[in-house]
Amino acid sequence: MKRIFGTKKEKPPTPTVDEASGRLTTRGDTLDDKIRKLDEQLMKHRDAIKKTRPGPAQDAAKRRALSVLKQKKLYENQREQLYNQQFNMEQTSFALESIKDTAQTVQAMKAAGAELKTAFKKQDLDINSIEKLQDEMADLMDMHTELQDVMGQSFGVPDDIDEDDLMGELDALEDELAQEAENPAASGVPSYLQETDLPEAPAASSHAARPQAYAAGPQDEFGLPAVPQRT
Numbered sequence: 001m002k003r004i005f006g007t008k009k010e011k012p013p014t015p016t017v018d019e020a021s022g023r024l025t026t027r028g029d030t031l032d033d034k035i036r037k038l039d040e041q042l043m044k045h046r047d048a049i050k051k052t053r054p055g056p057a058q059d060a061a062k063r064r065a066l067s068v069l070k071q072k073k074l075y076e077n078q079r080e081q082l083y084n085q086q087f088n089m090e091q092t093s094f095a096l097e098s099i100k101d102t103a104q105t106v107q108a109m110k111a112a113g114a115e116l117k118t119a120f121k122k123q124d125l126d127i128n129s130i131e132k133l134q135d136e137m138a139d140l141m142d143m144h145t146e147l148q149d150v151m152g153q154s155f156g157v158p159d160d161i162d163e164d165d166l167m168g169e170l171d172a173l174e175d176e177l178a179q180e181a182e183n184p185a186a187s188g189v190p191s192y193l194q195e196t197d198l199p200e201a202p203a204a205s206s207h208a209a210r211p212q213a214y215a216a217g218p219q220d221e222f223g224l225p226a227v228p229q230r231t
Contacts, residue, residue, distance in 0.1 A: 017096060021089040024082055031079040038072040 015023075045065035052058040119125060 017089060017093045021086060021093060024086040024089060028079060028082045028086065031075050035072055035075050038068050041068045
């Protein structure tokens with residue numbers, strides 16, 4: 001049967017954008033290598049033209065240089081075409097990758113939306129239940145504040161204390177503190193606890209160092225009180 005009807009030829013797989021771009025890159029590298037070699041040849045022909053005198057030899061060197069220059073221009077034009085094709089392929093590849101990313105983003109958003117819808121259907125996330133819970137928590141916090149106020153009351157405090165009198169005493173106390181800060185000597189410290197400057201001691205001498213009691217009355221030859229004689 002295969003000999004009569006033959007077999008269907010399998011088509012080669014369609015190249016991808018990356019494969020086509022890679023092929024253009026390879027061709028461009030090959031052209032770049034050829035252009036570089038032609039540049040080296042042109043440098044040699046230029047040196048030969050400089051070294052030869054005007055005449056047939058110089059004209060032959062110029063013809064060879066012109067032939068190399070024509071090949072270089074041809075390769076440069078081909079390289080420019082490959083540049084344009086490669087740029088188009090890169091733009092196409094970027095567009096395809098962007099479309100793939102967009103499709104994945106849309107799929108992810110759809111999945112997230114389905115999860116959110118399922119979550120909001122749960123009783124725990126019911127808006128009415130949450131509002132009721134918030135109101136209950138506010139009432140509990142108010143009860144806690146009232147309880148703390150009751151527990152913080154002082155025992156044995158007279159009820160007939162006037163707040164105005166207390167504020168007056170507080171203002172007077174602040175005035176006293178301000179005066180003490182300006183005049184430390186009026187701080188109410190007893191005189192025997194206050195530091196005073198002691199007078200400087202007089203210069204030492206044989207007579208001044210003796211007590212005043214010894215200066216009154218008769219003295220002996222040593223300056224001491226004389227012993228009274230018995231009669």
